[in-house]
Amino acid sequence: MGTELHAGIDAGKVVVSPYPIKARRGNVRRERTGTLIEVVPRTPSGRGREERVTFAARLALPLLFVSAVLAAAGFNWWLAAGGSVALVAAVWRRQARAAQETVFAMPRDDESRVLWSVPERAAFAGALDASRRVRRTWPALNGMIDPVLADGSLTRALGELADVLARRQELRRLRADLAGVRDADIPGDSPARLAADAARERADAAWREAGHTANRILGSIDAAARAGESFIRERQVAATARHAERTLARVAGVPAIAESGPDLAGRTEAVIAAYRDLAA
Template sequence: MSELFIGSDADKTVVSAYPLKTRTGRARRRRTGAVTEFLPVTPSGRSREVRVTFLARLSLPLLVVSAFMFAAGLPGWLIAGCTLVTLALAGWDDRRRAQRTTFEIPREPGARVLRTPEERAAYGRAVAVARRIRRTWPALPGMIDPETADRTLTHALDDLASLLVRRQEIRRLRAGLDGVRTTDVPADSPAALALTEQRERTEELWLASAEQANRILRSIDETALAGETFVREQRIGATARQAELALARLTAGPPPAESAPELADRTSVVLSAYRELAAAASLVA
């Protein structure tokens, strides 16, 4: 798995080895390493009436330009064609901006689609933690190979997508089996016994898939925590070294003279002498 493309709309999350396309609306790309996320763009909310008014206003300057082009000798069919194409493209783009983003399901083999809320939430959390891991790599030069680490992390996200697709299928099967009523059937009926056996096998698969998914999620979480902890330790160490240098600079050489107490003493002596002179002058008077 060299690259991974991930897109999530209101109904599903699509994971593919090939770039994704939008069926409606627009999406912007955010690439981190070998993983490219397609993020839905918020719809403009423009109604059909507003879009028609926009095209009507756009057609006025186009008509003026067309008149100048016709006066310059250009063929009328060419001018009309350019005008219609411009209006069609502007209307198409304005319409897509007003729509909610939905992704097409790739026809290429290997595309995974997550539709259940639980599996979508788990995968979205894993992708977010993977971004945290990648943000720690610039602070770990010489400790890890970013290319190898990126390939390993991308492969882990790919494995998790496949596992969660399998788990959502087990979830549906489990819900279907649990919904079958057996109250009116004898407990020793072959059908009831077969149903119980299938429920037990499904439960085993359910627990095994949960253990596998949790193992991948836990590994991703631990990797992010280890990297972020090390980065914080580096920052704390750098702060301590700066404080040590500042303290060494402040404690170097003799301490500054304490002139403030001397000034206070001199001021007290001067004021006492002034009071005595003032008292003597009053006695003479």
């Protein structure tokens, strides 16, 4: 994967690519956070054909009037009429596209990954959600981490996860095909049967390895999110405790306790360690 990562999720698949993702149907909006660009499907407008016809008719009437006025003023009437027709057609196409559910186009390059199977789609969607949590903690972690390096590490982790999940998806299909050989009516000592059994063992080993790798990446992203969120919560609690002590000292005469807020040094190290694991 390149330095940028584009990710989009529609109703049937997940597309992860170093190149911009195009919509074959429907409309999308693009949300950039650092080197990650999420392509988010827009909600269909729900405007049916009758509504679009009505709107087109209402738009065409004033355009026809303007064309007639221009023709009367000496302007070439067919240019005015042609422009009006083109405008109505463009509005019609835009509204028709907005009414459709978004479907992403299939990428044609070898670097993009498309996840079809439900478990792999769910795993990447979970990682994408965890990455959003990680990025939301960065403003509060200023000075503890380098946002540029952290952004690059997080984007690379998502790209690597997409590669692993795509490989696991292929292995899922292969294992299903090889599982059918067990029920085949051929002798157990057949060379074909033995070759299929050996292939199944290799596929199972690759399946387990891909699962371990995916879980490691998912765990690293989630650990970075939890470490940052925990640090922020503890810092908020520490600020609340200090405010309470100052208020009590002023109102009730209770002396303030030195260093009453929790020691966050350990949590700071935990945050830094989590980001080191993410970059590894």
